Amino acid sequence: MLGKRIRVLCVAVALVAGAGAAAVPAHGAPGCGGWQVDTLVQGLEELENLEPDGRGGFYLTGSSKVYHVDPAGQVRTVLEGMNVPRGLQLAGSSLYVIAGGLWQLDTATDRLTSVSTFGGNGLLRLPDGDLLTTWVGTEGGPSQGVTRYRHDTGTIVPNWSPVPRSEGLALSPDHRAVYTDDLFTGQIIRIPLDTPDRWTVVATVPGLFPGVDDLTMSQAGTLYVAAHMAGEIHRVDPNTGATCVIASGLASGWTGPSSVRIAPDGNTWALYTTLFDGTLRRLRPPADVDLTPVRIPVKLPPHLDR
Template sequence: MGLSRNRTRALLIVAAIAAGTAAAATPAEATWTTAPMCGDWQVETVAQGLEQLENLETDDNGGFYLSGESKIYHVDAEGQVRTVLDGMAAPGGLQLDGSRLSFLTRQDGKLWQLDTTTDQLSAPADFAGNGLLRLPDGDLLTTWVGTEGGPSKGVSRYQHDSRTVVPNWAAVPRSEGLALSPDHRAVYTDDLFTGQIIRVPVDTPDAWAVVATVPSPVPGLDDLTVSRDGMLYVAAHLEGAIYRVDPETGKSCVVASGLSGGWTGPSSVRIGRDGDGWALYVTGFDGTLRRLVPPAGVELAPVR
């Protein structure tokens, strides 16, 4: 419960800062504009009535692994839900490599490995964080925005060969989600407080740079993913929306809005199979997994 209170407080601070900024600005000073819609995306419910959902990961068979408040779920391609693990200390980011599912528990700062063929857990390693991303060399990155307790730690790196942690590998402020660029040369992350999207070069993580800002006074950015054509899809938790952002131009549009909002808003977004095509899948703190089906002409495929 302490973890949830910390993050709730941070999101409320985001809203208060944005509200104060808007109240102080005159119309001539306003900097936020409403992003246009990205076409007619269809929103469908895949599963609901689950715990507060933090993250998701595709299983490469049309289904997903989901992290709840204390559970790891699996949802198959038909929408059937199974509890894989229970009694976990606030599971967070998920990454699947073959049959090995890596995930973090945020309350005790541990990294776990689950064999998805046997549901057996390995001994945990110390790796405190929230978001999780596997790099092509097998190392893992995590984020620690500061709402989990203590100051922000930017992006940290877990070196899988030595089982050692490089803290503040990229000292970006208030980092939340993580996504790998199509060319594998950079990682994208987002700032919970400012709505900024940040690009971190893998070889020179200190040379990180802001590439875009979501045009909303209170987005509360939580997570993001990248499509093969280089577009970013970003979960705006407080606003209850999903944005598409072009990191080359900084331009953005709204894929879907009204996906709950405030504390119960979207927490994670991934690209997954939808029959013969692809769709966006979104978890929310309202315990719902949603599918966002793109309109014709939208190129949507995950980074490999």
């Protein structure tokens, strides 16, 4: 819990420094409206991350639990007593959870297995089966940058990409890069997979302290970013750096949005977000927005895909 306490302190300091930031117009980030927001689930723990289950439901991480929400909105606690669960990734029947280390839950049998002691915040599975995790800068100790877990050998590569701070992770449509975000500066960062030390800043979410917490990407190449402290969801064009707000007025400050993912909504797609106020919300796009998600093929070796 130490890392979480440090993070709370750091964010609290930032809140004091940026008091009223959520009420300040985001200069350079006009609204791009037409999105409809509704609440699917409420009354849960502070929700940190979400992962579609491939069947119309979701897995969610709370402050000490992992939940499953079925398509009807029924909530079941899958794991409890976890050490601050954060990032989630699903591969087949294997749900990977960052919680004081990397864990694998067999969703068919509910069997929980420790995979590695490496920790972090965001979690992303690459097409080759490797896993990436992020280091925000509030965990204590030296920077781990973006860490890579090599699935074939179990090797941990700290600072695989020496990004000074990062939160969420998203794969590009061509599978040649990943994007991450900086909680403190609002910067959106591109990391080439073949040259991860040559990361670049492609955009900055405006505002005094938006507190960008997570991001996801569509196959069309558009990023969607959760601005936790501002209570907003931003659309970002990584090619031009242009940003706009697709949803505002969500819970702001400490209770704001923490994660975003694209998932099915009937026969189409919607954007879903978790918030620290314990809600799961759906953002339905205008008709002209293509929200088809980036596909990541399942490729895991036998010793991981138990």
